Amino acid sequence: MKPLREYISEDALEDLATRSNFRYGKGIAKDGEFTLVKSNTYNHIAQVKQGHHEKRTVHLESTPKGLRWKCTCTSKKNYFCQHCVAVGLAFIK
Numbered sequence: 093m094k095p096l097r098e099y100i101s102e103d104a105l106e107d108l109a110t111r112s113n114f115r116y117g118k119g120i121a122k123d124g125e126f127t128l129v130k131s132n133t134y135n136h137i138a139q140v141k142q143g144h145h146e147k148r149t150v151h152l153e154s155t156p157k158g159l160r161w162k163c164t165c166t167s168k169k170n171y172f173c174q175h176c177v178a179v180g181l182a183f184i185k
C-alpha cells in the first residue's frame with residue numbers, strides 16, 4: 093500500500109475535484125480552522141470549519157485499491173468536495 097502522501101499533491105487534488113470545488117477548497121485552506129483528529133502513513137482525518145459554516149470531518153485514506161475519501165457534508169459516493177480539497181491542501185503543508 094502506498095503512503096497517503098504519494099496520492100496527495102495540488103495537481104492530484106485539482107484533478108479529483110470539480111473546478112469550483114477546487115477553488116472553494118483553496119479559500120477554505122486559506123481561512124479555515126483545521127483540527128487534526130488522526131494522521132498516520134495511510135490515514136488523515138481532520139475537522140475543518142470556515143466562518144459560519146458547519147464543522148465538517150474529512151477522512152483521506154490510502155487503501156489497497158488506491159485513494160479513498162469521505163466527508164460529512166455529503167453522502168454522495170466518490171464526491172471530492174471542497175472540504176476534501178482544503179484538508180488535502182493543509183495535509184501537503
Ligand SMILES: [Zn+2]
Nearest residue numbers: 163165173175
Ligand atoms: Zn465536504
